[in-house]
Amino acid sequence: MRESIIADRVRELRRRRGQSQEELAEVSGVSYAVIKKIEQGGNVRMETLHKIAKAFGVVTVYLVAPSSPEPTEAAVDDLVLAEMRSAIHPPVSITGHPIFGLTEAGAPDLAGLRRAVNNVATAYHADRYDDLAGAMPALVRSAHHHVEAFDTGDEQNEAVRLRADITGLAGRYLIQIRAHDLALIALQTSLRDAIKIGDTPLAAAAVSSQAWAMLRQGRLGEAEQLCVKTADEIEPKMSTATPDQLSSWGWLLARAAAAASRNNRPREAREYAAVARTAGARLEHEHEDLAGHHNFGPVSAAVMGPEIEILADQPDAALRLANQIPRDAGRANTSTWNRHLLDVANAHVATGNADKATDIMDALRRQHPEWLRYQQYGRDVTRSILSKRPRMPNEAQRQLAEFMNVEG
Template identity: 35%
Template sequence: MAASLSSAVRLYHDNDYGQLARVLPGLLEYGDTVSPGLRSRILQLTGSVMVQTRQLRTARTVLERALVAAESTDEVLDAASVVVTLCWLLLVERRFQQVDELAMRWADRIEPRMSRASERELSTWGWLLLRGSAAAIRDNRPDDAGDMMRFAQAAAVAVEREPAVYQDYWTSFGPATVAMKRVENAVIDDRPDLALRLARDVPAGLRPTSDNRNRHLLDVAQAHMDLHRADPALDILLQLSREAGPWLIEQRLAKDLLARMIGKRRTLSHDMRALADLIQLEY
């Protein structure tokens, strides 16, 4: 079952939602027959898929069950990992104060000793800080967002690299991930010029997961649009349509960006029409 779960996680990060939809029911069917820790991970993956596909009410129920299962074990990092995903759901729902309280409570609970912490301890703690930073910048608290980002950066420096394996906590964490989240915060803070400068500093050759990398590219596209540069923004959307079409379809930001482009054009190019059809945007 653990091997099947790891395969399903890879499908998730490869944006293969069709195959994942065929695999998940089988995993869930046996969820009550496995250990609480494994059950928690199955439920966390299921909740992640539901957040990604905007089935938010069901996602909350599933993630709350995952947290209960994780907390019934001695694996506090499993529970903290579920909290990272639950914070993502709350961000999507724009419940920023709840994210801040939840992320900081768990970050305090698992705060590692930097000199001897494991990669997983640093990664889970760092992701909680990134969630708190994301909530703070959206809640118009840039100083708090910056403070949490600096702590996350310290954790990333200690990790040194993006892990090649991320099945245990669903995502990677390291310098590239934190650098990308700095770009996202700059975009949210309405500083597109800073966002593009920071994007140039994202470390090359590291391995953020595809969903984080894809979100980063959307942030760069938004920065270009905010600076009235539609052509490079369109190039990014076209790149994502080729490389991560199933993921792109679920992104409201992609629809918003393309709608802004279309609103400025009298006629649409073939590429723009194809992109609009892919992400199901009426024009």
């Protein structure tokens, strides 16, 4: 059982260092009650393990060992995602060929498919997740049929590129709704298609999104190695690099930084982030709709700095770096910027300004509810706000707690 192995590792390291549970709680910033619960085999979040591992001076993944998951009842999500699973991971017949479902009526229409993919990209960046849930399965199937309809030439390459586009977007949407295994299947489909047509920026976008899913699964070392290796393979010549090339390279380094920081490797994380900022600075301003429908530029690269400092328990440094983010270079895409705002809110809580954190979270709740409701980090920040209040929660805090399904 995973929890019992974690309990044994934490207890062993604590005793080896001659610490009491209270002393470990003090040096890690994790409450005594949580330390006690962990050592009794209770559930624990990866962010909590990160703090404990940091106190011990070990990488986070040392505390986690392979084990079989506990049996659980079937989730409603299994049924909700059935159409998406069928489209992205179709059954394979005894001939070895996938069965993509019902054949489309009418002739293939690459221009129409291209418009549909662009519309889905717009919906993704606008957090219209309910729209995506309805549109994506049919669009993925349509992409499969277009690839089958064209055997050779430019039309076949364009059909493959569009399938790489839509499966890449599907993978990112699935990460947002926490369907990580299915996301990886979609992203690896996107990667294979991009490689097939020799589109390196699109392939790199699929790799960096793949690493994002792996981060959500706690596969920190793998994600860092994947991104660093791929970044080394595609490193562009800075003087002649295109925006797509700089974006692909920069995002890989940003993902490597995210993985390293979560694995208690802040020095390496800061190094990766510094190189990513170099790539962003070359663009001078944010560029939209780059390969894989990513944005990239000075802002997208700079938001990694505060994230690293939050994970390193340096909230003052996080706020200082947040204030240094360029204000005249455009905006990162919505999910990237919103994730940064969670870091800023978290830093304000840690420095004693729960009211400012509440203002940020309340604005996110009102402006981006579809995005926020899927963010576990948002629930963690909300709990921190509620735990720091000196009095009864105000109306904004009550609404936030109710929205995030967190007890006040």
